[in-house]
Amino acid sequence: MIPIDVRRALSLNERDTVMFFLDEKSRTVILKKEFPSCICCHAADSLRQLPHGIYVCESCLAQLS
Numbered sequence: 001m002i003p004i005d006v007r008r009a010l011s012l013n014e015r016d017t018v019m020f021f022l023d024e025k026s027r028t029v030i031l032k033k034e035f036p037s038c039i040c041c042h043a044a045d046s047l048r049q050l051p052h053g054i055y056v057c058e059s060c061l062a063q064l065s
Contacts, residue, residue: 006031 002012010033012018017034037044038057046058056064 002031 002018006012010018010031012033019032019034021030021032022028023030035044036047036049036055038047038060039054040056040060043057043059047055048058048061049055
């Protein structure tokens with residue numbers, strides 16, 4: 001569970017995905033809100049959502065067809 005003040009600071013909604021990173025050297029936990037991106041090229045524009053929360057941009061989708 002993420003505290004409400006942290007969720008507000010990161011503009012997190014109930015179903016948003018969050019990535020957790022651990023910097024062992026500094027013993028720091030880093031939270032990063034994850035934004036949808038193409039599974040092939042990581043572009044964030046012109047995305048189509050496929051089943052299971054997978055995103056593919058229209059450019060990559062055209063290449064796959």
